[in-house]
Amino acid sequence: MDLSQIVPNIVKLLQQYWQVFLLEGVANTLKLTAIAVLFGVILGTLVAMAKMCRFKAVRFMIGVYIEVIRGTPILLQLYIFYFVLSNVFSFLPLTPFMWVALALCINSSAYVSEVIRAGIQAVDKGQTEAARSLGLSGRQAMTRIVLPQAVRNILPALGNEFIMMLKETSLASTFFLGDLMTSYLLVGGATYLRFEALIIVGVIYLCLTFPLSKVVAAFERRMARGTAD
Amino acid sequence: MKLKKILALLLALCLIVTAAAACGEGKKGEKLKVATSPDFAPMAFVDTSKQGQEQYVGFDMMLARYIAEEMGMELEIMPMSFDACTTAVSMGTVDMAISGFSWKQDREDGFNLSDFYYPGDNESDQVVIVRKEDEGKYTSAGDFNGVKVGAQTSSLQESLCQEQLPGCEIVVVGDLGTALLQLKKGDFDAMAVAKGQADVFMSNDPDVALSGFQFEVDDKYTANVIVMKKGNDDLTKQVNDILKKAYDSGVYGEWYDEAKEMAMSATAQEVTIEDESSSGEDGAEDGSSQLESE
Structure with missing residues (x-):
């Protein structure tokens, strides 16, 4: 394989298609990720609360939800949402982009709910007991004592979830939704310079995830500071 | 008690309205939905300088536009991976898939296939x-x-x-x-x-x-087919008539040349750009020096 052509080819592709990679690809990838994580966190919080509620039936149902979502490949979920659910709920005015975004939100919610639940349950039980013995109500103990400590466990993990999701949005390229991986398919498909397009997309993904992971790491350090133990 | 009745009535009304709206939506199918995998020049690919539906170009896309026009419907191209195209047809998400499909026995078994169409020397050679x-x-x-x-x-x-x-x-x-x-x-x-x-x-x-x-190459393999849902015979017949009309009017060769031209110009432009910026193409040194000068 002649490697000497790769750099000139990459330059060629960048000259002609930089908008496709940067304006379209990066923008859509970030958009999908932001939507998925934002609604994933909102939904995930609700799911986590339901998972810890006192009704056994609800706990069971939520357990099934989490297991099904986490136990099946995300690509399969995209197919189900895109083909099956969009057929069943065809009266909803959702675009293909929204269906895939919805699938990513649901997927994200299952993972986020476990992060939140684990974060809350990792707070020592003694904290709740101490708060209760000082006369705080159950709700007060939760919102004033347990949650502030749980946030310290949860936030860095959420950052990691964001990075994971950023990479998982590449699956949206199955339906050519304009994310970075779609840029690769389009440019590679039109020019057959697939390897070069792959390298470009790979570098862009790294440029996105590397600073993010640094931010998360810094955050983790910041959160670890001031722990009592 | 009265309040409950009114509430129930209101709810029922809501249901009827949404159901009616849903029905209306379903019947509004003036759109011809076509699945394609636009990563396959010169049959179906994307012209990145264009936006929206316009950006899907290539032989198959010209054919899709022709079919939609003949049927008097608005074309909606739904891009997806090649595997997903057939899934979309069998799920009813799209009306047909036009993506350089060639004839195969298992495709014949699982779907309604159109008559052959001939994208120039793409398949025949x-x-x-x-x-x-x-x-x-x-x-x-x-x-x-x-x-x-x-x-x-x-x-x-x-x-x-x-x-x-x-x-x-x-x-x-x-x-x-x-x-x-x-x-x-x-x-x-x-x-x-x-x-x-x-x-x-x-x-x-x-x-x-x-x-x-x-x-x-056997004649059977020299052409492409359009994939439609099994049992959708009316549509298949309609499509076959349109294909015959297209074949008789001799537009295939024209389309194919145009599509191929487009696919090649996707990089031809770049070559001229590169020729201007660097004279030699061989050697990694050339490439890297070019990078530095950018």
Whole structure:
């Protein structure tokens, strides 16, 4: 394989298609990720609360939800949402982009709910007991004592979830939704310079995830500071 | 009690309204939905300088526009991966898939297929490409004895290799772009492709060339079909009539030339740009110096 052509080819592709990679690809990838994580966190919080509620039936149902979502490949979920659910709920005015975004939100919610639940349950039980013995109500103990400590466990993990999701949005390229991986398919498909397009997309993904992971790491350090133990 | 009744009535009304709205939505199917995998120049690919539905170009897209126009419907192209195209048809998400499908028995069994359409020499000529330095090395079937030949999985090319190059060792590959890399890397020494693809490959890549060997292709394989849902005979008949009209008016050749032109200009422009910025193309030094000057 002649490697000497790769750099000139990459330059060629960048000259002609930089908008496709940067304006379209990066923008859509970030958009999908932001939507998925934002609604994933909102939904995930609700799911986590339901998972810890006192009704056994609800706990069971939520357990099934989490297991099904986490136990099946995300690509399969995209197919189900895109083909099956969009057929069943065809009266909803959702675009293909929204269906895939919805699938990513649901997927994200299952993972986020476990992060939140684990974060809350990792707070020592003694904290709740101490708060209760000082006369705080159950709700007060939760919102004033347990949650502030749980946030310290949860936030860095959420950052990691964001990075994971950023990479998982590449699956949206199955339906050519304009994310970075779609840029690769389009440019590679039109020019057959697939390897070069792959390298470009790979570098862009790294440029996105590397600073993010640094931010998360810094955050983790910041959160670890001031722990009592 | 009264309040409850009113509430129930209101709820029922809501239900009826949404149901009616849903029905209306379903019947509004003035759109012809077509699935395609736009990563397959010159049949279906994306012109990145355009936006929205306009950006899908290539032979199959011209055909899709023609069909929609003949049917008096608005065309909606839904891009998805090649595997997903057939899923979309069987799920009813789209009305048909036009994505360079060739005729195959299992496709015939699972779907309604249209009559054949003829995208120029894209399918009718099936060739073998090799690395530039091997040009002219393999010209007859016998030359391929013991040679590794790449072919896309469950493709026409794979069965052609089995039939007409009995001495060769077939290496099954997933997608053509990756296979091209493998050929250049030396994973195999030759690769069976449709002529249309070979032309696009060669226009972009000076490292590959035609081997000089060409398969003999049965008429059945020389054309493409449109995939529709099993049992959708009305649509199939309608499409077949339109295909016949297109064939009779002789537009296929024109479309194909135009599509191929577009596919090649996707990189032809770049070549001129590169010729201006650097005179030599060989040698990594050239490439890196060019990078620095950017």
